[in-house]
Amino acid sequence: GRFSPPGGANCSSCPTGSVPTVHRDACIICAAGRFAGLEAEACSACAPGTFSSMGGAQCTPCAAGRFARGGAAACVECQPGFYAPANSSGCARCPKAGWIPAVDGGGCVECRPGTKAWR
Numbered sequence: 106g107r108f109s110p111p112g113g114a115n116c117s118s119c120p121t122g123s124v125p126t127v128h129r130d131a132c133i134i135c136a137a138g139r140f141a142g143l144e145a146e147a148c149s150a151c152a153p154g155t156f157s158s159m160g161g162a163q164c165t166p167c168a169a170g171r172f173a174r175g176g177a178a179a180c181v182e183c184q185p186g187f188y189a190p191a192n193s194s195g196c197a198r199c200p201k202a203g204w205i206p207a208v209d210g211g212g213c214v215e216c217r218p219g220t221k222a223w224r
Contacts, residue, residue: 106146108132121162124148134160137178150176153194166192170210183210 106125107116119125119132124141126133135141135148140161151157155164156177167173167180172193183189183196188206199205199213207214 106132106144118144121145122160137161138176140164154192156180168209169212170206172196188213 106119106129108119108125108129108131109116111130119141121143122141123132123134124145124147125131135157137159138157139148139150140157140163141148142162151161151164151173153175154173155166156173156179157164158178167189169191170189171180171182172189172195173180174194183206186206187196187198188210189196190211201213201215203216204213205216206212
């Protein structure tokens with residue numbers, strides 16, 4: 106979006122991560138979990154599986170083993186025994202008996218012979 110300070114003759118673009126005020130006399134920074142690209146009129150919520158810090162120009166996908174609901178300021182680590190691929194909106198338990206979450210938390214791996222997964 107564009108704004109013009111009081112008494113200003115020209116309009117200027119708000120920087121990315123911010124939008125014009127209602128009166129278009131200044132720019133306000135988007136809250137964490139929201140973002141705004143150049144020329145945006147309003148801050149938008151981050152999609153599930155992504156997050157943004159305050160003043161974000163875009164949202165960042167969550168890494169494997171982490172998740173975020175929509176409008177998140179940060180990704181949350183999955184609980185032990187659960188996994189989440191990158192860009193996930195939630196965690197899940199490994200679907201097969203004898204499988205555990207991989208080291209990166211992004212999927213499941215089979216237990217070594219002679220061992221078992223505890224649920």
